[in-house]
Amino acid sequence: MSAITTPAPATTDLRPGAEVILQALKEQGVEVIFGYPGGSVLPIYDALFQQNAIRHILVRHEQAAVHAAEGYARSTGKVGVVLVTSGPGATNAVTGLVDALLDSIPLVCLTGQVPTHLIGNDAFQEADTTGITRPATKHNYLVKRSEDLSRTVHEAFHVARSGRPGPVVIDLPKDILIKPAPYTEAPPASVPHRSYRPQVEPDAARIKEAVALLKGAKRPVIYAGGGVINAGPEASRLLGEFTHMTGMPCTNTLMGLGAFPASDPHFLGMLGMHGTVEANLAMHGCDVMLNIGARFDDRVTGRLDKFSPDSKKIHADIDPSSINKNVKVDVAIVGDAGRTLAALIEAWKADSAAQDKEALAGWWQQIKEWRAKDCLAYKQQGPIIKPQHAVKRLFEITREMGRETIISTEVGQHQMWAAQYFGFDKPNRWLTSGGLGTMGYGLPAAMGAQIANPDALCIDIAGEASILMNIQEMGTLAQYRLPVKVFILNNEYMGMVRQWQELLHGGRYSESYSAALPDFVKLAESFHAKGLRAENADQLDSVIREMIAHPGPVIADILVAKDENCFPMIPSGAAHNEMILGPDQEGNARSVTDEGKVLV
Amino acid sequence: MSETNQRSATIAVLVENEAGVLARVIGLFSGRGYNIDSLTVAPVDETGRISRITVVTSGTEMVIEQIKAQLDRLVPVHKVSDLSLEGPHLTRELALIKVVAQGDDRVEALRLADAFRARVVDATTESFVFEMTGNAEKIDAFCALMRPIGLAEVSRTGAVAIARGTRHIAA
Numbered sequence: 062m063s064a065i066t067t068p069a070p071a072t073t074d075l076r077p078g079a080e081v082i083l084q085a086l087k088e089q090g091v092e093v094i095f096g097y098p099g100g101s102v103l104p105i106y107d108a109l110f111q112q113n114a115i116r117h118i119l120v121r122h123e124q125a126a127v128h129a130a131e132g133y134a135r136s137t138g139k140v141g142v143v144l145v146t147s148g149p150g151a152t153n154a155v156t157g158l159v160d161a162l163l164d165s166i167p168l169v170c171l172t173g174q175v176p177t178h179l180i181g182n183d184a185f186q187e188a189d190t191t192g193i194t195r196p197a198t199k200h201n202y203l204v205k206r207s208e209d210l211s212r213t214v215h216e217a218f219h220v221a222r223s224g225r226p227g228p229v230v231i232d233l234p235k236d237i238l239i240k241p242a243p244y245t246e247a248p249p250a251s252v253p254h255r256s257y258r259p260q261v262e263p264d265a266a267r268i269k270e271a272v273a274l275l276k277g278a279k280r281p282v283i284y285a286g287g288g289v290i291n292a293g294p295e296a297s298r299l300l301g302e303f304t305h306m307t308g309m310p311c312t313n314t315l316m317g318l319g320a321f322p323a324s325d326p327h328f329l330g331m332l333g334m335h336g337t338v339e340a341n342l343a344m345h346g347c348d349v350m351l352n353i354g355a356r357f358d359d360r361v362t363g364r365l366d367k368f369s370p371d372s373k374k375i376h377a378d379i380d381p382s383s384i385n386k387n388v389k390v391d392v393a394i395v396g397d398a399g400r401t402l403a404a405l406i407e408a409w410k411a412d413s414a415a416q417d418k419e420a421l422a423g424w425w426q427q428i429k430e431w432r433a434k435d436c437l438a439y440k441q442q443g444p445i446i447k448p449q450h451a452v453k454r455l456f457e458i459t460r461e462m463g464r465e466t467i468i469s470t471e472v473g474q475h476q477m478w479a480a481q482y483f484g485f486d487k488p489n490r491w492l493t494s495g496g497l498g499t500m501g502y503g504l505p506a507a508m509g510a511q512i513a514n515p516d517a518l519c520i521d522i523a524g525e526a527s528i529l530m531n532i533q534e535m536g537t538l539a540q541y542r543l544p545v546k547v548f549i550l551n552n553e554y555m556g557m558v559r560q561w562q563e564l565l566h567g568g569r570y571s572e573s574y575s576a577a578l579p580d581f582v583k584l585a586e587s588f589h590a591k592g593l594r595a596e597n598a599d600q601l602d603s604v605i606r607e608m609i610a611h612p613g614p615v616i617a618d619i620l621v622a623k624d625e626n627c628f629p630m631i632p633s634g635a636a637h638n639e640m641i642l643g644p645d646q647e648g649n650a651r652s653v654t655d656e657g658k659v660l661v
Numbered sequence: 662m663s664e665t666n667q668r669s670a671t672i673a674v675l676v677e678n679e680a681g682v683l684a685r686v687i688g689l690f691s692g693r694g695y696n697i698d699s700l701t702v703a704p705v706d707e708t709g710r711i712s713r714i715t716v717v718t719s720g721t722e723m724v725i726e727q728i729k730a731q732l733d734r735l736v737p738v739h740k741v742s743d744l745s746l747e748g749p750h751l752t753r754e755l756a757l758i759k760v761v762a763q764g765d766d767r768v769e770a771l772r773l774a775d776a777f778r779a780r781v782v783d784a785t786t787e788s789f790v791f792e793m794t795g796n797a798e799k800i801d802a803f804c805a806l807m808r809p810i811g812l813a814e815v816s817r818t819g820a821v822a823i824a825r826g827t828r829h830i831a832a
């Protein structure tokens with residue numbers, strides 16, 4: 062794949078390809094690799110063995126290596142690095158790569174490949190890795206010439222971390238790992254790539270148009286997404302500054318949680334399918350919307366033809382293909398979210414027009430009324446633990462302890478409850494699989510975050526079904542003494558599936574019961590971890606405290622209500638103002654049309 | 662997608678001439694469900710490092726905008742240019758057309774070829790191969806006329822296109 066034709070190197074110092082790769086990784090600032098060995102990558106493992114600068118974390122499954130690298134990347138803003146063998150090693154990594162692609166996570170994944178002269182021969186453990194991963198990555202390379210090796214590694218890191226971040230694969234034939242290769246240093250940042258040049262600085266004219274619209278807004282809303290997290294913590298700070306100087310309400314997508322402080326009165330909560338009433342109605346009723354670093358995902362917009370029908374829309378995104386993809390917007394700003402926010406702040410100050418403060422106050426009054434519905438209210442009565450309550454107590458207890466806490470999740474209802482009831486005041490503390498929705502993401506992601514943040518409290522809020530998809534990583538936790546806590550909201554169902562079957566398929570719970578579950582306490586113990594269980598509400602707090610206090614890895618099996626549904630919910634095919642609220646709320650469940658059922 | 666009006670777009674894409682680049686472009690179209698009405702590719706600069714892909718596609722304005730943005734975001738893509746939108750342009754396609762015929766039909770084939778300015782590039786007592794350039798409609802029309810006479814085989818390049826006048830694109 063490589064287009065890189067490297068000029069003759071200045072130095073004639075040649076070393077085995079594997080060593081050249083490690084040198085390039087070091088130059089790129091890599092400290093940790095998540096990987097799993099095999100025949101085709103043995104030269105790299107040999108080189109790793111003979112050095113100390115880069116730490117290798119041996120996972121138990123290549124998919125987990127990728128998710129761990131995602132957790133590492135998302136919790137630090139650095140590029141996560143993965144190393145897997147050819148054939149099955151590479152194919153096992155594919156789910157993780159697509160996950161990182163959809164959630165814009167910067168990764169470099171090194172895959173082994175059969176030697177160049179055997180490529181195409183159906184050799185042992187040969188897979189067409191670049192073919193398979195082409196639609197699974199932001200870009201991929203097959204290195205066929207030793208001269209291209211180090212330059213390819215440097216370019217891969219640049220592509221992974223710049224623009225809209227994403228996963229990059231470098232496929233490495235074994236002969237290239239062994240043959241002597243020259244080393245080339247990374248080109249200085251001032252040397253642009255020949256063809257790949259993402260636009261970082263926003264266009265000043267568009268910024269002006271955006272400010273003019275926002276100044277004149279009577280019912281504005283800021284809809285901020287994962288792009289703000291991608292842009293780094295300074296972008297989140299600027300989002301806070303802009304929101305406060307304009308007095309506007311702000312909502313975050315699932316991927317954007319933490320970009321704006323959850324405890325801030327300007328925060329409306331998450332929007333979308335399981336978002337709050339106030340966030341969704343503000344989106345529906347606004348007259349000017351500022352989307353910054355979010356991609357109008359179908360979980361967010363609901364029915365497109367009824368999405369925010371009366372608003373002028375401003376969309377700031379670093380990827381032009383995100384703009385006008387699902388929703389036609391009025392002002393398109395291409396650029397980095399941080400730079401865009403800085404430019405908006407400057408332009409806002411420079412613009413002499415006055416805001417309609419009275420209208421804004423009226424808008425806040427309206428929002429207060431929506432808020433008063435308290436759409437996330439639930440009743441914890443009796444001994445059965447409500448899953449919402451379990452998350453809420455976990456949040457309150459960790460906050461009370463004041464420890465840096467990083468939460469990952471699996472996929473399902475527990476993920477949504479985590480998003481709704483765990484408040485994030487800072488970016489990079491929330492790791493979840495949003496775009497692909499990969500069950501099995503949470504445990505390895507927490508593991509990767511724990512490696513990067515050894516002093517943080519890393520908790521995977523899990524479902525009993527999802528956790529089994531990468532449960533083998535308990536072994537990795539034990540080996541590296543990673544004190545990750547797995548907090549299972551055990552409802553004995555694939556709850557999210559069960560909920561859809563209840564609401565859309567006449568309560569026919571086809572194959573959604575989690576039968577024959579393991580004893581999670583014993584399972585923890587067999588993996589040298591601590592196992593805890595809370596069977597009723599009285600035990601919840603003490604189990605949470607014990608889990609946190611324990612210095613090693615823990616599985617806490619929290620037995621929760623089996624039939625709880627996740628609300629509010631915008632059913633497929635419905636609009637923002639057609640939310641279903643919980644049973645404790647007034648409001649009525651509407652039935653889903655066939656057109657809606659087609660949607661996922 | 663609110664609008665439904667479809668249009669055809671002829672898009673020129675300058676790419677780094679490297680292994681897999683065509684697969685990336687084609688994979689993008691198939692993976693995202695876009696139409697490819699025709700696609701051509703060949704190196705176009707003196708070093709052979711840059712190839713030009715001409716793709717003819719169709720869709721709503723929003724889809725075509727999306728196609729261009731998606732193409733532009735591929736790492737080895739230098740430049741994406743929507744010729745249909747950017748002004749007058751020329752489109753040409755080359756076709757080799759084999760007609761197998763005897764007797765009067767041969768005379769008729771040659772007469773039609775002459776009218777369409779198709780050149781005979783191969784002939785036997787029972788066959789002709791015609792070469793013609795033109796836009797797709799012209800070639801379609803010629804093939805349609807040849808069908809009853811003995812159209813045996815057609816090989817077409819797909820469209821290549823370039824802007825009229827001084828306007829030009831470069832990597």
Ligand SMILES: Cc1cc2nc3c(=O)[nH]c(=O)nc-3n(C[C@H](O)[C@H](O)[C@H](O)COP(=O)(O)OP(=O)(O)OC[C@H]3O[C@@H](n4cnc5c(N)ncnc54)[C@H](O)[C@@H]3O)c2cc1C
Nearest residue numbers: 286287288291315316333334335356379380398495496498
């Ligand atoms: C069971 C389930 C339920 C879900 N329900 C909801 C829900 O109720 N609400 C919800 O919001 N989501 C929900 N999701 C998640 C949803 O599928 C999407 O993943 C999510 O909405 C996308 O978030 P985002 O728009 O912030 O975009 P991301 O996927 O985070 O994309 C980031 C955007 O920002 C851009 N960007 C990247 N870097 C930068 C930068 N430096 N500067 C500027 N822009 C940048 C990218 O180009 C992209 O357009 C759910 C997922 C699951 C699995």
Ligand SMILES: Cc1ncc(C[n+]2csc(CCOP(=O)(O)OP(=O)(O)O)c2C)c(N)n1
Nearest residue numbers: 473474475500524525526527554555556557
């Ligand atoms: C790998 C994978 N397979 C299937 C699905 C579809 N799916 C989404 S949620 C879910 C159920 C998850 O159950 P559990 O982990 O117990 O979480 P709960 O919803 O009960 O909280 C399933 C099967 C998925 N998201 N990922």
Ligand SMILES: [Mg+2]
Nearest residue numbers: 524525554556
């Ligand atoms: Mg469950």
